[in-house]
Amino acid sequence: MKKTVRGKVYDTAEMSVVKKVTSGYFGDPAGYEETLYVTESGGYFLYTNGGAQSPYKTKKLVALSKAKAEAWEKEKA
Numbered sequence: 001m002k003k004t005v006r007g008k009v010y011d012t013a014e015m016s017v018v019k020k021v022t023s024g025y026f027g028d029p030a031g032y033e034e035t036l037y038v039t040e041s042g043g044y045f046l047y048t049n050g051g052a053q054s055p056y057k058t059k060k061l062v063a064l065s066k067a068k069a070e071a072w073e074k075e076k077a
Contacts, residue, residue, distance in 0.1 A: 012061065030053040032054035
């Protein structure tokens with residue numbers, strides 16, 4: 001997924017995965033995935049996607065501070 005944030009293009013294909021969490025199975029309307037990425041420059045992004053009955057009905061890529069990324073990772077441990 002590509003997204004432009006403050007004029008800079010970010011592409012998940014060029015980022016490193018820190019942690020991925022999935023719930024459900026492929027095609028599950030309540031299923032979803034959350035993936036925490038880090039860029040080469042140390043920026044953190046959370047990618048979310050899910051079914052129609054999940055908390056993530058549309059694909060999103062959201063920038064996170066390092067502290068928020070660490071809190072998310074700890075919460076999902």
